[in-house]
Amino acid sequence: xxxxxxxxxxxxGTAGWLTACIIAARHKGREASGFSVTLIESxxxxxxxxxxxxxxxxxxTLSRIGVSETEFFRQCDAAFKQGALFSRWTTGQASxxxxxxxxxxxxxxxxxxxxxxxxxxxxxxxxxxxxxxxxPQGVICQKGLAPKTISHAEFEAVANYAYHLDAGKFAVFLQxxxxxxxxxxxxxxxxxxxxxxxxxxxxxxxxxxxxxxAGDLFIDCTGFRALLIGDAMQVPFKDCKxxxxxxxxxxxxxxxxxxxxxxxxxxxxxxxxxxxxxxxGLPTRRGVGHVYSSQHISDEQAERELAAYxxxxxxxxxxxxxRAGHRETFWKNNCVAVGLSAGFMEPLEASAIVMIELSAKLxxxxxxxxxxxxxxxxxxxxxxxxxxxxxxxxxxxxxxxxTQRRDSDFWRDNLDPSSIPDRLKELLLLWSYQSPWFHDEFxxxxxxxxxxxxQYVLYGMKFKTQVEADTLQNTxxxxxxxxxxxxxxxxxxxxxxxxxxxxxxxxxxRGLQTV
Amino acid sequence: MARFELLSADQHQDLRLIAxxxxxxxxxxxxxxxxxxxxxxxxxLTKNSETGEFFAVVILSMKSGxxxxxxxxxxxxxxxxxxxxxxxxISDQQIAIDRDNxxxxxTEGEAxxxxxxxxxxxxxxxxxxxxxxxxxxxxxxxxxxxxxxxxLIEPVDLDFSFEKGERISLKGLYSISxxxxxxxxxxxxxxxxxxxxxxxxxxVAGSLKQFNSLAHMRNQALLxxxxxx
Numbered sequence: 255x256x257x258x259x260x261x262x263x264x265x266x267g268t269a270g271w272l273t274a275c276i277i278a279a280r281h282k283g284r285e286a287s288g289f290s291v292t293l294i295e296s297x298x299x300x301x302x303x304x305x306x307x308x309x310x311x312x313x314x315t316l317s318r319i320g321v322s323e324t325e326f327f328r329q330c331d332a333a334f335k336q337g338a339l340f341s342r343w344t345t346g347q348a349s350x351x352x353x354x355x356x357x358x359x360x361x362x363x364x365x366x367x368x369x370x371x372x373x374x375x376x377x378x379x380x381x382x383x384x385x386x387x388x389x390p391q392g393v394i395c396q397k398g399l400a401p402k403t404i405s406h407a408e409f410e411a412v413a414n415y416a417y418h419l420d421a422g423k424f425a426v427f428l429q430x431x432x433x434x435x436x437x438x439x440x441x442x443x444x445x446x447x448x449x450x451x452x453x454x455x456x457x458x459x460x461x462x463x464x465x466x467x468a469g470d471l472f473i474d475c476t477g478f479r480a481l482l483i484g485d486a487m488q489v490p491f492k493d494c495k496x497x498x499x500x501x502x503x504x505x506x507x508x509x510x511x512x513x514x515x516x517x518x519x520x521x522x523x524x525x526x527x528x529x530x531x532x533x534x535g536l537p538t539r540r541g542v543g544h545v546y547s548s549q550h551i552s553d554e555q556a557e558r559e560l561a562a563y564x565x566x567x568x569x570x571x572x573x574x575x576x577r578a579g580h581r582e583t584f585w586k587n588n589c590v591a592v593g594l595s596a597g598f599m600e601p602l603e604a605s606a607i608v609m610i611e612l613s614a615k616l617x618x619x620x621x622x623x624x625x626x627x628x629x630x631x632x633x634x635x636x637x638x639x640x641x642x643x644x645x646x647x648x649x650x651x652x653x654x655x656x657t658q659r660r661d662s663d664f665w666r667d668n669l670d671p672s673s674i675p676d677r678l679k680e681l682l683l684l685w686s687y688q689s690p691w692f693h694d695e696f697x698x699x700x701x702x703x704x705x706x707x708x709q710y711v712l713y714g715m716k717f718k719t720q721v722e723a724d725t726l727q728n729t730x731x732x733x734x735x736x737x738x739x740x741x742x743x744x745x746x747x748x749x750x751x752x753x754x755x756x757x758x759x760x761x762x763x764r765g766l767q768t769v
Numbered sequence: 770m771a772r773f774e775l776l777s778a779d780q781h782q783d784l785r786l787i788a789x790x791x792x793x794x795x796x797x798x799x800x801x802x803x804x805x806x807x808x809x810x811x812x813x814l815t816k817n818s819e820t821g822e823f824f825a826v827v828i829l830s831m832k833s834g835x836x837x838x839x840x841x842x843x844x845x846x847x848x849x850x851x852x853x854x855x856x857x858x859i860s861d862q863q864i865a866i867d868r869d870n871x872x873x874x875x876t877e878g879e880a881x882x883x884x885x886x887x888x889x890x891x892x893x894x895x896x897x898x899x900x901x902x903x904x905x906x907x908x909x910x911x912x913x914x915x916x917x918x919x920x921l922i923e924p925v926d927l928d929f930s931f932e933k934g935e936r937i938s939l940k941g942l943y944s945i946s947x948x949x950x951x952x953x954x955x956x957x958x959x960x961x962x963x964x965x966x967x968x969x970x971x972x973v974a975g976s977l978k979q980f981n982s983l984a985h986m987r988n989q990a991l992l993x994x995x996x997x998x
Contacts, residue, residue: 404821405941407924764820769922769943 256625258470259288262459264445264482265475266295268421268607269593271428272315273473273614278436279319280618285437292439292467293432294459299479306534306541307335307521307604308416310356313409315611321431323408324765329427331420331536333758334402334519336395336413338603341524344715346659352383352714353520354603355391356414358706360736360743368689368709369721370733376721384713387737390744395520397748400757408766412747416604418521418534418541441467445476448486455587455625456486470625473617474591478598483581483591493579497651497673499547499664500529500600501578504560504571508540519754523602525657526559527551528664532601533563537758545576545600550664576600580643585632588625590617597643602653603703605646612702613639642702648678649703649711655682656715685712689719772868775860778886786891787878790855791871794833795826797851799905800912803969807976809844811983814913814922814943814973823913823922823943825973828980831929831937831987838983838990850905853898864899915966919957921949925977929984932991945974 263274270293278291316326326332337355344350359367367388375381385392391413394401401413432438447460458468474482483489495501522533529546544560551559553573561569580597584590592613599605616635622628654668655678667673681690690708712719726733752760774780795813798806803825806812810827817824827849829837841848856870866873879891888896916922923946927939950970953961961967 403818405816405818406821760821764822767816767821767823767917767922768920769924 256470257288258622258624258628259284259290260469261289261291261471261473262467262469263291263293263473263475264459265477265593265595266293266425266429267475267477267593268425268428269477269595269610270295270473270475271425271432272607272610273475273592273617274438275319275428275432275436276315276611276614277618277621278432278438280615281621282436290439291432291436292441292469294441294443294445294461294467296444297442298444299477306418306421306536307532307601307607308419309604309608309611310414310416311608311611312417313411313415315615317409319431320435321427322768324761326417326419326427327758327761330424331538332424333418333517333536334400334754335416335418335521336391336401336519338521338523339395340653340711340714341522343523343525343530343653344656344658346525346661352710353385353392353395354707354710354714355385355389355395355520356416357389357391358414358704359388359709360740361732362706365729365732365736366689366691367733367736368691368713368719369726370730370737371713372689372719372721373723373726385710386744388740390740390747393744393748394751395518398516398519398754399748399751400519400754401751402757403750403752404757404760404764404766406766407769412751418536420536445481448482450486453587454487456482456589470588471617471621471628472589474589474595475593477594478577480581480591480595482589483584483586483595487586487589489584489586489591490582491577491579492582493577494599494647495578497647497675498578498600498654499549499667499673500545501576502548502553502556503543503545503574503576503600504553504556504569505541505543505574506560506564506569506571508542508564510539514755516753517755517758521604524563525659526563527555527662529556530602531560531563537755544571545602547664550662550667580640583636584613584639585635587632588628590632590635592617596639599643599646599650602650603646605650605702608702609642609646612642644675644677645702648675648681649707651675651678652708652711653715656712656717658716685717685719687720689713771870773858773860773865774868776857776864776866776881778882778888781866782882782886783875784881785874785876785878786856786881786895787872787874788891789872790852792829792837792852794830794835795828796849798825798827798849799902800825800908800969801901801905802847802849803972805845805847806849807972807979809839809847809979809982810976811979812973812976813925814916814945815941816943823917825909825913828939828942828983831939831983838986843986850898850902854895854902857895857899859899859903864896912966912969915961915964916945916970919949919953921945921953921970923949927980929980931984931988932995935991944977945970947974950974 261277263270274291274293281289337353339351339353341351371384371387394413401415402411433440443461445459445461446463449457451457456472458466460466472482517537518535524531528550529544531544534541542564544556546556557569560571561567578599581591584596593610620631622631655674657665659665690705803812806827812825812827814823815826856867856872858865880889881892883889922943925942925944927942929937
């Protein structure tokens with residue numbers, strides 16, 4: 255038996271440090287029997303570090319690796335994220351916007367409110383939007399309120415939340431925690447050569463040309479370079495630009511007017527002529543970027559649209575090429591890819607960091623005891639991860655196929671049937687007769703996008719599902735109650751929650767309690 | 770609504786103080802009161818809604834708006850200092866009063882000031898008690914800081930069933946975890962023993978049992994009410 259005890263993570267960005275923390279925390283206490291996590295960071299490779307949005311999973315991840323949420327807020331320039339506002343995606347008009355919140359619709363595990371809401375709107379002259387009808391979070395976001403108060407403990411919430419953060423600061427924060435609290439070994443060196451065994455496993459890495467490091471499992475967090483999974487293991491990359499067209503991003507930082515300016519508690523995503531602009535509010539600045547298809551507009555035009563959004567004549571933005579797609583497999587032999595080396599999609603639903611968390615968690619929990627069983631674990635890891643990337647692609651594409659915009663080739667091309675995955679086509683047909691809910695179409699544990707997310711996007715974008723009135727009788731009374739309870743909860747939270755910036759200032763000053 | 774005024778002989782010459790105010794659902798206590806308090810009432814920690822910081826309280830009734838479950842005799846004569854000072858506050862080294870507190874009257878109770886505009890005995894007592902509370906606050910904060918830093922505070926779920934199916938759950942209350950206390954390393958145990966924190970921690974944890982007697986007495990009261998009507 256060849257035990258798996260020496261884990262080597264290559265890459266010192268968000269993916270590397272987060273993965274090292276998750277694995278080291280899960281296997282804490284095994285150091286005495288020789289278990290170790292080593293992270294090798296190149297001094298010469300800059301990190302990408304524009305990932306600024308997380309999912310609510312980050313709350314449990316941070317809690318599990320044992321960091322203080324208060325310190326996280328103080329050191330990572332973090333803010334609360336309660337969802338995303340999609341502006342101009344449906345019709346392109348200035349007034350066109352909908353929320354994709356992080357709270358589930360009221361009573362979601364008992365009753366599907368979609369058909370009831372659709373039925374009610376049939377008889378109304380003005381429609382109440384789906385999000386506000388079924389959950390309070392859209393209103394909380396619009397009022398600029400925080401998802402909790404200072405008397406809620408760390409990681410506890412009234413309204414479900416994720417974070418916006420400064421990815422550069424986050425990597426440093428995780429590094430300190432990993433080295434000080436979790437015994438992760440940190441080596442600054444360049445990997446100059448990867449030595450394989452006869453069976454194709456990675457045997458050792460040559461560092462700076464003359465030192466060597468051996469390991470049992472190697473985790474590739476080297477970003478787009480994919481030093482191990484791509485160069486050494488030769489795993490091909492599966493492009494998906496035939497489905498998702500955006501291939502370039504321009505990123506800038508925008509200062510606030512003053513230190514008391516409100517901080518948005520949701521990501522604002524505003525559709526443009528050939529892509530969309532993200533707008534993320536951190537306590538000290540906004541991060542704004544234009545993601546677009548270079549096949550459809552020039553860099554200059556993209557820059558003009560970004561400048562117009564910010565309200566300036568010109569901007570000097572950092573340009574990042576995006577290669578939308580993922581590896582054909584993620585775990586080969588004793589090498590597994592996490593982060594950008596595994597794949598990347600446009601950040602429309604902040605899928606980058608959550609995929610790091612999910613992959614690292616899966617590796618940590620399923621960590622093979624010995625080399626003899628590693629291929630079995632790898633096979634399962636690959637199946638799950640491939641499924642997840644597939645669902646991300648479907649879900650991102652959903653935003654593009656529901657549009658009514660026909661004002662540019664970009665939006666028209668997105669509706670070309672050859673660009674729409676078959677699974678998504680089938681689901682759209684199904685959903686025109688019955689709305690997605692709970693587990694009917696979703697069979698995987700830890701489904702990456704829950705049915706609720708599909709509901710918010712579909713009905714936020716005015717998707718029409720036929721409703722057979724007689725199927726609603728059983729649940730009509732209960733649905734009425736849920737909708738009423740939601741109105742009451744919305745009013746109550748609107749009056750009791752503090753302003754977003756005020757709570758963050760208080761956290762900086764006083765801290766949150768741990769219980 | 771509260772109406773705060775700085776206390777002055779000029780302005781409040783004719784103001785009188787009723788010995789006992791309304792008894793609230795809970796009231797704050799300082800560590801020097803823990804011994805006496807723990808004999809009859811649960812000492813709990815709860816959070817200040819403005820700052821999120823913990824402070825210590827004793828629970829007097831199961832619900833706000835209800836009279837105290839234990840009378841003065843059943844509490845062994847214990848009146849929390851904070852109740853003795855009800856209506857009085859310290860503001861920048863001066864005494865302020867909440868004019869709207871029903872303890873203040875122009876007809877009933879004892880006069881606050883003598884005819885020669887000197888503080889009367891009842892006011893001198895309040896001044897003395899406010900002083901004790903002020904010093905006690907600092908000791909409380911140090912104790913709570915020690916408890917917080919060593920992760921000894923735990924939330925407590927309190928659910929009670931009463932006659933006629935009435936259920937009351939008290940939210941936002943915390944106590945000291947005996948499990949965590951027993952996991953402290955030896956050096957900490959000695960430090961806490963010497964500083965008196967160990968005893969205070971046990972008083973808080975042990976006083977949780979007083980909920981049994983409060984709940985029992987409230988239930989008895991409900992039953993006798995039912996019988997007489």
